[in-house]
Amino acid sequence: MDFAYSGRVEELRTHLFEFMESHVYPAEPVYREQMTSSGDPHHHPAVVEELKAEARSRGLWNLFLPDVELGAGLSVLEYAPLAEITGRSPHIAPEALNCSAPDTGNMEILHMFGTPEQEATWLIPLLDGEIRSAFSMTEPDVASSDATNVRTRIEADGDSFVISGRKWFSSGAASPRCKFTILMGITDPDAEPHRRQSMVIVPLDTPGVKIEREPTVFGYQDRGGHPEISFDSVRVPAGALLGERGGGFAIAQARLGPGRIHHCMRAIGAAERCLDLMVQRSQARIAFGKPLSDQGVIREWIAEARIQIEQARLLVLKTAWMIDSVGSKAARTEIAAIKVVAPAVLTNVADRAIQLFGAAGFTEDFPLAALYSMGRWLQIADGPDEVHRRSVARAELGRLDPDATATH
Numbered sequence: 001m002d003f004a005y006s007g008r009v010e011e012l013r014t015h016l017f018e019f020m021e022s023h024v025y026p027a028e029p030v031y032r033e034q035m036t037s038s039g040d041p042h043h044h045p046a047v048v049e050e051l052k053a054e055a056r057s058r059g060l061w062n063l064f065l066p067d068v069e070l071g072a073g074l075s076v077l078e079y080a081p082l083a084e085i086t087g088r089s090p091h092i093a094p095e096a097l098n099c100s101a102p103d104t105g106n107m108e109i110l111h112m113f114g115t116p117e118q119e120a121t122w123l124i125p126l127l128d129g130e131i132r133s134a135f136s137m138t139e140p141d142v143a144s145s146d147a148t149n150v151r152t153r154i155e156a157d158g159d160s161f162v163i164s165g166r167k168w169f170s171s172g173a174a175s176p177r178c179k180f181t182i183l184m185g186i187t188d189p190d191a192e193p194h195r196r197q198s199m200v201i202v203p204l205d206t207p208g209v210k211i212e213r214e215p216t217v218f219g220y221q222d223r224g225g226h227p228e229i230s231f232d233s234v235r236v237p238a239g240a241l242l243g244e245r246g247g248g249f250a251i252a253q254a255r256l257g258p259g260r261i262h263h264c265m266r267a268i269g270a271a272e273r274c275l276d277l278m279v280q281r282s283q284a285r286i287a288f289g290k291p292l293s294d295q296g297v298i299r300e301w302i303a304e305a306r307i308q309i310e311q312a313r314l315l316v317l318k319t320a321w322m323i324d325s326v327g328s329k330a331a332r333t334e335i336a337a338i339k340v341v342a343p344a345v346l347t348n349v350a351d352r353a354i355q356l357f358g359a360a361g362f363t364e365d366f367p368l369a370a371l372y373s374m375g376r377w378l379q380i381a382d383g384p385d386e387v388h389r390r391s392v393a394r395a396e397l398g399r400l401d402p403d404a405t406a407t408h
Contacts, residue, residue: 064108261319
């Protein structure tokens with residue numbers, strides 16, 4: 001395994017760091033002011049479009065997509081250090097580069113499974129940053145950690161499908177720029193469990209689609225929200241089917257594998273931002289006659305943060321290397337492992353940073369509380385930690401012959 005950055009990646013890292021310093025970090029207070037003054041939690045601030053235009057002019061656009069014609073042509077391993085940098089400002093930097101969830105995952109599966117018509121209608125506008133999208137899999141009435149539990153029905157009716165059900169945490173769907181969602185539901189209830197589901201593309205202006213409510217996360221309303229959406233006899237054409245009928249679970253796995261590691265890459269960048277702030281604050285603040293950085297407990301926090309971040313980064317890079325080398329399916333144990341590790345590291349480092357900052361750490365004057373929320377949310381999003389630990393344990397239990405006698 002060689003994790004050395006290629007010449008192209010080094011060049012992109014240099015450009016991206018410069019873009020973060022010159023444009024993204026200065027835009028953070030502007031973003032907050034524009035959101036506050038609008039009075040609309042789903043307002044699309046002008047500064048985001050300005051950042052997108054600047055990023056695109058610098059060649060920092062669609063870096064996540066390996067396709068050389070539609071994306072940057074980078075491998076997952078090459079994209080990892082770039083996604084990490086955007087995680088330092090996760091609310092605006094990924095979107096500025098057109099590399100934010102859930103659009104990245106939707107673009108990937110539209111590219112892999114979409115028809116030419118679906119690509120022209122939905123993929124190209126997403127790639128151009130003209131629209132946003134949502135992904136509707138989780139449901140309020142079932143344990144959605146098991147995707148075979150979904151109850152939403154997708155029933156064939158002539159040359160149409162009729163959708164009935166309820167989804168929630170369809171992140172971003174409340175934004176006026178969100179034009180469609182990719183929905184997973186049951187098309188074949190009598191098939192074996194992993195062949196019962198299909199995915200369909202549902203324009204959000206289709207009759208019968210209704211945003212019922214917008215749950216907050218840690219009391220905050222994120223831009224675009226995480227809405228609960230009802231689908232009341234929603235009719236879409238047969239051409240809305242993504243991939244093959246009964247292939248929904250397989251498409252979900254194809255989507256969630258890369259999506260999970262993208263989250264982990266950004267989580268490491270967010271942890272780095274927390275550590276930077278912790279170091280700066282500890283050197284600037286005096287307590288009991290000396291800088292906080294002279295306190296043994298603070299030095300322990302800083303050292304532990306650096307150790308944890310480096311360990312997580314190495315596992316992310318190994319996982320990315322495996323996805324490139326043997327594919328997401330063969331790398332599923334590593335993907336499950338890093339999905340547990342990276343959010344935990346972010347949460348731990350952010351928590352220590354908040355403790356060091358004191359009451360200021362809870363406020364919006366600093367990004368620490370938001371970054372903590374991101375880490376804690378990621379311990380559930382795209383599958384809770386317990387499910388991923390179960391996957392890792394299952395792989396270990398299947399690795400050795402249970403009848404073999406341990407000799408060493």
